[in-house]
Amino acid sequence: MKEIKLHGARIHNLKNINLTIPKRQLVVITGISGSGKSSLAFDILFEEGKNQYLRSIGILAGLDNEDRFDEIEGIGPTVAVHQNTTRQSNPRSTVGTKTGILNQLALIYASDGKALDEYKKPLSPSSFLYTTADGMCISCKGRGSYYDINLKQLIPDKLTTLLEVYESLKVTSGFLRLLKNKYGMHFDTSFWELPEDIQDEVVYGTYDNGKQSYCLERILRNAHEKGEDVEEVYVKTICPDCRGERVGDDAREVFFYGKGIGQLGQMTLAELLDYLDEIPGEELSQFTKNVIKNVKQKLKQLIKFRLGHLTLYREMSSLSGGEVQRIFLHLHLESKLDSLIYVFDEPMAGLHPSEKQSMIEAVKELRNLGNTVIVVEHDKEMISQADHIVEIGPKAGIEGGIVVYQGDYKGYVEADTLLSKYLFGKRTMPERKVRIDIFDNKDCIILKHANVHYLKDLTVSFPLHAMVGIAGLSGSGKSSLIEDTLLKRLASARKYGHAYGITGVERISSFAKISQEPIGKSxxxxxxxxxxxxxxxxxxxxxxxxxxxxxMDAGYFSFHSKGACPDCGGSGYERIFLTSDFSVDKLCPMCHGKRFQEESLLVKYKGKTITDVLEMSISQAVFFLADQASIAKPLRILEQMGMGYLTLGQPTSSLSGGEAQRVKLAKELGKQRGGNMLYVLDEPTAGLSLYDTALLLKLLDKLVIGGNSVIIIEHNIDVLKNCDYIIELGPEGGDMGGEVIAKGTPKQLIASPNSKTGRYLTCY
Structure with missing residues (x-):
């Protein structure tokens, strides 16, 4: 079939819509946040594509799902690339493992590698991989580095007592009591005069069944994981045995044209391609020639996606959102599969304007292979190059859920929908009154010697009581500067009263970091x-x-306490595992998704059960609970941010990164603050239409007018041109970035010959 035909779609807020989507085309589904576009793309098209395929091979036979639509025709095997699934936190997952390049290099070394000892037994490919027991360096367990304590820096004074050491690290009174029971006799003794075995135990602890006791190493590790700047005393040390190569002794003695596999892992992708290009092919086995050809092809495509600055050993968790999206797109393009339906979730999120065209070309290439590519997107460039556009709206929640436009781009220009008005200038974004007297060296926070990752020992001033934008290409160092340096040093200053390399902290009352990390997984x-x-x-x-x-006490109105449905335990569904890590959900036959046991639903407030309240949108709840001031206030803040469409009871794991961030912002704004706060936001417009971006700009302006300061990492031109001051990093990504290439007001960036963002500020 040449089309996907959907009849009567009615999940969430979709209002029995009928839709015909052309196959083998690039289709953009757009709409304001909460309009129903993700429900259409993921909850119907992706889920039904996946389920029909599983039914066709007999896996889901006889499993009835909830009533989501009347009929769907022309759907095929479907692949989803969702923002929530692309984020990685496993430190052992690197660019090399994710792309498969390290596995291919291991094959080369096992086949054509040359050992220093000629009579050594040949090694298997697994011996060249840090991810295997055979291949990892034993000392660092394949990490290439570990953290160690600089005791002389931590306790520089020879007279500092053990008690003073604990107090300087802000140990809680509860833990201090436990430590007193264990080391009380040594509390008044200078740390450096303690017996060596006691010193060792205080620093590194003891182990009971593998569990480490409370010790200085554990205190500092916890502080590091919370984002505090403890790098002066908790130092990342390159493993002395493998020198950062991650692999064991045997693998390090095998070379391929002068390099060990660990050395290749530390090269950038661009450097690795140059190295492989210089290897003479006539001396290689046919097998190795084929593998090298394959690796070079992968590297060229990754470099084309502007990822050449990454190394194979770069941890996935340290990549920017744009870098992660491009690696996943590369993996799908590489598969060369056709006749699939791909559903992408905002692939343009996290991209600088200069990087967008390469992403669009990649998505088109996927379509040209013979696939149907469905993209949930707000970006004007992506919309302008789509074959087919669907806008769901007109607004959010109960005011959304219908098709307000379907057709080509030419027709969309003439359409009179809410979003098309913003896209084509019929409605304009609110313009802030930008501060002219922005820079006053007395009213700022100054960072000195910022050198995390690729930052080039920067000194940066952040004006206060203003909206400051942090701009630059993906991987240019924005997150390194803000997340890994500014926020860590602010956290240390707040906890310990001082911090290395930061001044002006006393000029703010406190700070709040509002990131896109998921709120909760349960x-x-x-x-x-x-x-x-x-x-x-x-x-x-x-x-x-x-x-x-x-x-009945409050526990009877909790779906994970006394009130939970006994069949599903309060989840509302039964989870059926098809493999150890792949499952499908079936609506609970007892509570039908209501999550509560019957008795709990007999109690009503103003005629509504607890389930009814959970199913209310925030806008509905504001009205329903208006007489409950402490409940209504935070709900009103969410509504003002354009999030009135969210329901009170939907799992936070289902929120997009942008939605999660705005809920966090609402929570912060709901706290009783005395003003003069510093709010730090990481790409808050991710997942936002121009309509929603306008609401966010009004809120941020209100914060600044109220005497607060805002620092915002952002690519969105509409936001950047409304900033009082912009700091731009670059000029490129990775080791080619890490410098401040331009700074000043938006007008000053437009005039700057070095700025890569300024030229786009004039286009809007």
Whole structure:
């Protein structure tokens, strides 16, 4: 079939829509946040494509799913690249393992590598991989480095007592009592005069069944993992045995044209391609020739995607969002599969304007292989090059869920939808009154010697009581400067009263980091629980007359306590595992997704059950709970941010990165603050249409007018041109970045010959 035909789609807020989507084309589905576009793309097209394929091979036979639509025709095997699934946190996952290049290099070394000892037994490919027990360096367990404590820096004074050491690290009173029971007799002794075995135990602890006791190493590791700047005393040390090569002794004695595999792992992709280009092919086995040809092809495509600055050993968790998306797109393009349906979730998120065209070309290449590519996107460039456009709207939640436009780009220009008005200048973004007197060296925070990752020992001034944009290409050092340097040093200054390399901290009352990291992974985490109103709502139900008669406390109105449905445990569905890590969900036959046991649903507040309240949108709940001030206030903030479409009970794991960030911002704004706060946001426009971006700009402006400071990492031109001051990093990514290439007001960036962002500020 040449089309996907959908009839009566009605999941979430979709209003029984009918839709015909052409196959083997690039289709963009757009709409404001909460309009229903993700419900259409992921909850229907992707889920049904996956489920029909599984049914066709007999895996899901006889499994009825919830009533989401009347009929769907022409759907085929479907692949989803969702923002939530592309984020990586495993430190052993690197560019080399994710792309498969390290595995291919291991084959080359096992086949044609030359050992220093000629009579040595040949090694298997696994011996060249840091991810295997055979191949990893034993000392660092394949990490290439480890953290060690610089005791002389931590305790520079020879007279500092053990108690003073603990106090300087802000050990809690509870742990201090435990430590006193163990080391109390040594508390008044200088640390450097303690017996060597006690010193060692205080620093590195003891182990009981593999569990480390409370010690200085554990205190510093916890602080490091929380993002505090403890790098002066908790130092990342390159493994002395493998010198960062990650692999064991045997592998390090095998060379291929003068290089060990660990040395290749530390090269950038561009350097690796140059190295492989110089190897004479006539001396190689046919097998190795084929593998090298394959590796070079991979490297060329990754470099084309502007990833040449990465090394094979670069951890996936340290990559920017744009870099991660491009690696995943490369993997799908490399498969060369056709006749598939791909569903992408905002592949343009996290990209600098100059990087967008290469992403669009890659998506088109996937289409040209014979696939249907469906992209959920707000970006004007992607929309302008789509074969077919679908806008869901007109607004969010109950005001959305219908098809307001379907057709080509030419027709969209003439359309009169909410988003097309913003896209084509019929409605304009709000313009802030940008500060002219922006830079005053007295009213700023100054960072000195910022050199994390590729930062080139920078000194950077951040003006306060202003909106400051941090711009630059993907991988240019924006997150290194803000997340890994500024925020860590601010955290250390707040905890210890001082921090290395930062001045002006006393000019703010406090700071809040608002990132795109998921709020919670469990189904029990909801917007209501996250913003702190869920307990109050449950208390409200427990005070109703029916609840008192039945002796029901607040626990009966919790779906993971006494109130949970006994069949599904309060999840609302049954999870059926097809393999150890692949499952499908079936609606619970007892509670039909309501999550609660029957008795809990007999109690009503203003005629509504606890399930009814959880199913309310934030906008509905603001009206319904208007007389409950402590509940209504944080809900109103969310509504003002354009998030009135979220339901109180939806799992926070289902929120996009941008949505999660705005819920965090609402929670921060709901706290009683005295003003003069510093808010640091990481790409808050991810997942936002121009309509939603306008609402966010108004909110950020309100924060600055209220005496606060805002630092915002952003690519969105509409946001950057409304900043009071912009700091741009570059000129490229990775080792070619890490410098401040331009700074000043938006007008000054437009005039700067070095700025790569300024030229786009004039285009809007």
């Amino acid at each position: 189904a029990s985490s909801t917007p209501a629980s996250y913003i702190g109103i869920w307990d109050k709502i449950r208390e409200l139900f427990s005070k109703q007359e029916e609840a008192k008669l039945r002796n």
